[in-house]
Amino acid sequence: xxxxxxxxxxxxxxxxLSSCKNKESKxxxxxxxxxxxxxxxxxxxxxxxxxxxxxxxxxxxxxxxxYITEVKVEEGAIVHKGQTLFxxxxxxxxxxxxxxxxxxxxxxxxxxxxxLNFDSKQELFNKNVVSSFELQxxxxxxxxxxxxxxxxxxxxx
Numbered sequence: 001x002x003x004x005x006x007x008x009x010x011x012x013x014x015x016x017l018s019s020c021k022n023k024e025s026k027x028x029x030x031x032x033x034x035x036x037x038x039x040x041x042x043x044x045x046x047x048x049x050x051x052x053x054x055x056x057x058x059x060x061x062x063x064x065x066x067y068i069t070e071v072k073v074e075e076g077a078i079v080h081k082g083q084t085l086f087x088x089x090x091x092x093x094x095x096x097x098x099x100x101x102x103x104x105x106x107x108x109x110x111x112x113x114x115x116l117n118f119d120s121k122q123e124l125f126n127k128n129v130v131s132s133f134e135l136q137x138x139x140x141x142x143x144x145x146x147x148x149x150x151x152x153x154x155x156x157x
Contacts, residue, residue, distance in 0.1 A: 062088075064088065066088040066089050066093070067088065067089045068086045068087070068088060068089075069087050069088065069089050069090075070086065070087035071085070071086055072084045072085055072086060072087065073085050097156065100155040100156035101156060104152045104153055104156060107145065107148045107149035107151075107152040107153075108149060110145040110148060111142070111145040111146055111148075111149050113145070114138070114141045114142040114145040114146075117138050117141065118141070118142045120138075121134055121135045121137075121138040121139075122135060122138075
């Protein structure tokens with residue numbers, strides 16, 4: 001659309017500008033409730049789930065199982081290599097040690113008996129009273145008794 005005169009353009013602009021009058025808002029305070037806010041000191045206590053981590057976190061895994069009877073360090077304290085952190089209930093371990101010691105004594109007695117039996121069979125075999133089968137059986141019984149002694153000694157450690 002082309003206008004032929006400047007007056008027509010001015011006339012259209014005047015019409016457009018006159019339609020965009022600033023109309024004052026008739027909204028007053030009566031439409032919005034008001035309240036007065038007073039200054040006061042308040043403390044807010046909020047709890048959030050969180051995990052606190054140190055500069056270097058090290059996983060600690062037990063070498064034995066049991067119930068902790070005493071904690072030797074405080075949370076967040078610096079610990080050193082070899083430092084005792086926890087005391088574990090000693091009763092089951094003492095009972096296991098006593099059992100292992102008793103098993104060693106029993107195994108030593110079995111070795112001594114098997115040795116006597118083997119020595120006796122050896123003499124009888126040398127005199128051709130018993131067969132080589134009986135001698136070999138006594139020798140195997142001695143080897144079994146010695147192996148059981150080694151097993152009992154390993155459990156004591």
